[in-house]
């Protein structure tokens with residue numbers, strides 16, 4: 001069953017359906033509609049944030065769901081499923097896969113990546129997607145049992161800040177070095193880029209902003225029109 005879920009994602013597009021409080025599309029109802037639209041368009045999986053959105057999306061699709069819970073703790077940079085507290089919320093959902101920050105940065109509850117991965121796999125019985133920013137973090141997460149490795153955090157840590165394109169080198173290096181399937185994620189905005197990620201060895205591609213954040217898509221177009 002678990003292997004089937006991973007196999008079903010091969011060469012597929014995962015659409016990240018996320019909106020924050022204050023965003024025009026915020027809410028479980030709109031995120032569920034986004035997920036339906038993604039499925040109609042041929043997506044093979046959904047990534048989404050928080051209890052309400054996961055539950056709302058599960059009601060409308062059988063596609064594999066990657067669930068995260070973003071929580072911001074003062075004094076800490078880790079915010080994608082940072083502590084056991086968020087895992088205990090995600091446990092109550094039907095997300096198939098739980099994604100979490102697997103960088104080496106300090107976590108608010110002093111937990112560590114290795115124990116968190118074990119907890120998700122063995123105690124919660126769910127698949128683990130490790131969101132990383134570097135090759136070393138990807139290798140560490142794979143060695144510690146992660147089922148999928150995502151390039152999600154490249155460009156968003158002190159070490160990797162300033163990368164504006166998808167991190168092609170990271171996608172390629174992870175795919176070459178690690179047996180665990182790689183999800184190419186972060187700043188992939190076109191079909192051509194998604195196809196390139198697969199060619200570099202990614203198992204699947206996850207796209208958010210370019211599909212599900214119309215305010216950002218609009219802003220980018222308007223900016224180009226006024227340049």
Ligand SMILES: CC(=O)N[C@H](C=O)[C@@H](O)[C@H](O)[C@H](O)COP(=O)(O)O
Nearest residue numbers: 016152156186187188207208209210
């Ligand atoms: C760094 C971070 O917090 N990434 C988040 C992870 O869930 C989301 O905000 C991104 O939208 C997602 O990774 C997809 O990336 P993009 O939106 O670039 O296609």
